[in-house]
Amino acid sequence: MPTYEYMCKKCGPFTQQRPMAECELPSACPECGTRAPRVLLTAPGCLTMSAEARQAGLKYERSTDGLHDPPPYLRDPAGWAKKLKRARKLKRAQARASRPA
Ligand SMILES: [Zn+2]
CATH class of the missing domain: 1.20.5 (Single alpha-helices involved in coiled-coils or other helix-helix interfaces)
Incomplete structure (x- = not known):
């Protein structure tokens, strides 16, 4: 299942795996349970990147969770x-x- 990004008004952004058919529906925040709308957090950066750079970035993010140097x-x-x-x-x-x- 693909991972989508949602933005909780109280807790901030979170990601969730959902079937593609449901990706546009609001998702319950894992912190407070509020229904949060879908957002495209990674889109602005991706648009200016080449497809190769995007792939490399995705691979890097996946291998490190995007948290570590x-x-x-x-x-x-x-x-x-x-x-x-x-x-x-x-x-x-x-x-x-x-x-x-
Ligand atoms: Zn929340």
Whole structure:
């Protein structure tokens, strides 16, 4: 079932899966139960995006719930690899230092 967006006057936007035939009908807010009208929250941004960008964005939103930043190793792969290398080196040095002479 496709997911549609609705706007509760009290609680704000929420999404709900509904059959396509019912998508234009108001949906009960999961917070307060008020019937909320359908809104198109994602439409304005999507209109200016290419189809490819939209697909990529959708995929990203689905994989992260749209709530989280990408993990550091995705944001800066080169920097992350360097950091890992340094951390490993440090660990080795510490292991050597703690070894009894
Ligand atoms: Zn509500």
